[in-house]
Amino acid sequence: MWLKNQERKVLPKSAFGTAIHYCLNQWDKLASFMKDGRLEIDNNRSERSIKPFVIGRENWMFSNTPRGARASAIIYSVIESAKENSLNPFAYLTYLFEKLPNMAIEDQDALDKLMPWSAAIPLSCRVFKK
Structure with a gap:
């Protein structure tokens, strides 16, 4: 070598x-x-996606506890994953908030259908590029 x-x-x-x-x-x-040709050699895209949160972190006082920081990380991950999968984050979150309270969270198949990359996500959540 x-x-x-x-x-x-x-x-x-x-x-x-x-x-x-x-x-x-x-x-x-x-x-x-x-x-795996789908993998990127750097993390520039993920760095760019968190930039708005890094810039505004002093404005988010609820993240001053481990639970608040964990909650923030989860919601940021959901939003950025929605964007990466060509979903409208607001529409996707609305869809999740409507579906999750009415389902058994132990049902892995049902949860898989809610993932942002799932084909089961309704078209109303999708962003169609021109």
């Missing part, structure tokens, strides 16, 4: 040596990335 060969030739504390060492330590993750 080219990296292993180069690792023996460069100074370990040099910038290049450090980069090679880092790459070799992350090899299994890189190999996973290469096996």
Whole structure:
């Protein structure tokens, strides 16, 4: 392997040596990335999606407890997942708030149908791009 060969030739504390060492330590993750073409090599998209929340975090005083922070993380995840799956977040949340109180949450199949990537989500929740 080219990296292993180069690792023996460069100074370990040099910038290049450090980069090679880092790459070799992350090899299994890189190999996973290469096996699935849907995976992105960086997390720029997720960083951009949380930017509004990071900028406004001082405005959200309810997140000053672990329970508040967990609740915030859950709702942000639901909203961003809806956006990633071409759903209107408001319509999707309305749909969830109508369905969840009337179902057994132990029913995994029923819960799976509520996931933002499910084909069972009604068209009224979907955003159709022009």
